[in-house]
Amino acid sequence: MTFAQALFMGLLQGATELFPVSSLGHSVIIPSVLHWQFKQSDPTFVPFLVLLHLGTAGALLVLYRQEWIAIIRGFVTAAMRGRITTEPERLAMLLLTGTIPAGILGVFLENRIKSLFASPYVAAGFLIVNGFLLLGFELLRRRAEQRTSPQVKTRAEQEESFAAAERISFRAAALIGACQALAFLPGISRSGVTIGGGLLAGLRHQEAARFSFLLATPVILAAGLVEVPQLFATGVPVGEYVAAAILSGVAAYASARFLLRYFRSGRLDPYGWYCIAAGAASLVLLTFRV
Amino acid sequence: MRDRLAVALVILAVAFAVIAGLYYEGVLQIAVSDSHAAHHITHAILFAVLAVASLIAANFAREKTV
Numbered sequence: 001m002t003f004a005q006a007l008f009m010g011l012l013q014g015a016t017e018l019f020p021v022s023s024l025g026h027s028v029i030i031p032s033v034l035h036w037q038f039k040q041s042d043p044t045f046v047p048f049l050v051l052l053h054l055g056t057a058g059a060l061l062v063l064y065r066q067e068w069i070a071i072i073r074g075f076v077t078a079a080m081r082g083r084i085t086t087e088p089e090r091l092a093m094l095l096l097t098g099t100i101p102a103g104i105l106g107v108f109l110e111n112r113i114k115s116l117f118a119s120p121y122v123a124a125g126f127l128i129v130n131g132f133l134l135l136g137f138e139l140l141r142r143r144a145e146q147r148t149s150p151q152v153k154t155r156a157e158q159e160e161s162f163a164a165a166e167r168i169s170f171r172a173a174a175l176i177g178a179c180q181a182l183a184f185l186p187g188i189s190r191s192g193v194t195i196g197g198g199l200l201a202g203l204r205h206q207e208a209a210r211f212s213f214l215l216a217t218p219v220i221l222a223a224g225l226v227e228v229p230q231l232f233a234t235g236v237p238v239g240e241y242v243a244a245a246i247l248s249g250v251a252a253y254a255s256a257r258f259l260l261r262y263f264r265s266g267r268l269d270p271y272g273w274y275c276i277a278a279g280a281a282s283l284v285l286l287t288f289r290v
Numbered sequence: 291m292r293d294r295l296a297v298a299l300v301i302l303a304v305a306f307a308v309i310a311g312l313y314y315e316g317v318l319q320i321a322v323s324d325s326h327a328a329h330h331i332t333h334a335i336l337f338a339v340l341a342v343a344s345l346i347a348a349n350f351a352r353e354k355t356v
Contacts, residue, residue, distance in 0.1 A: 082349035
């Protein structure tokens with residue numbers, strides 16, 4: 001992998017990790033479409049991905065630094081007391097509840113599933129499926145909006161009739177966490193399924209995105225930290241990879257800021273249509289070797 | 291009833307802690323990608339987290355005096 005390719009992959013990973021369009025799918029499809037020759041079985045590729053993930057997790061920690069301090073304090077207080085009394089305490093326990101199924105499924109299934117489906121054709125197919133999933137989430141949400149607030153005119157008023165992340169049930173948090181396992185399929189977006197799950201659980205769009213980002217942080221961070229020793233393997237161009245990781249972090253930070261602003265009134269539909277179009281275009285390009 | 295649940299969760303926590311130790315030492319080889327590795331740190335961390343989560347759940351489940 002050249003330095004320019006590493007930077008491009010860093011930018012791609014950071015931008016697509018939080019957008020509901022599947023970073024894994026893009027990182028499988030785009031090198032194939034561009035006819036890049038680097039092998040993902042190369043021993044330096046895992047350390048590269050580790051650093052990119054640490055960059056993304058770092059960006060989320062910076063973005064939510066105040067909130068994470070309150071969550072960690074709330075977690076310790078509620079765990080010691082054995083009772084939840086404040087919103088940060090409830091959010092901390094919801095995040096723990098959502099992270100456990102994701103962790104179990106990640107440890108036992110992730111590598112097996114990824115190795116089964118690590119083909120650009122399959123990734124392009126699942127990208128189309130991801131698009132239909134996002135459109136489906138929004139379809140169900142529109143029906144819920146019709147039921148709960150049929151008279152409301154503006155999008156802002158519609159969103160106000162839904163809940164904040166702290167109000168989600170523990171069962172819903174566990175289900176959203178488990179839904180993250182779908183993202184082991186290249187082309188299915190982790191943030192897409194968790195934001196969609198949040199919408200079905202009755203959260204506002206912006207709150208569903210916030211819960212999705214908070215839920216992703218420990219998983220992405222843990223996945224990166226566990227693999228840190230691989231960075232010290234011989235032949236790893238650490239300097240180049242760190243530059244790509246910084247770019248990944250900057251892109252992730254900008255993406256999260258954009259998405260939180262977008263989801264004040266925006267919906268998942270444009271990303272759904274993008275995934276369908278990008279998946280179909282990728283299948284054509286891969287099939288005809290354009 | 292709540293105290294029985296709390297005791298069951300503590301026992302579960304101990305079981306998870308033992309499994310975490312066995313994975314870390316490489317004794318347990320169930321559902322690992324590299325069965326020749328000396329330590330299965332990811333699996334060990336997962337079961338350690340489950341042990342802590344079970345203890346927290348036990349604390350939530352026990353009868354409160356205040």
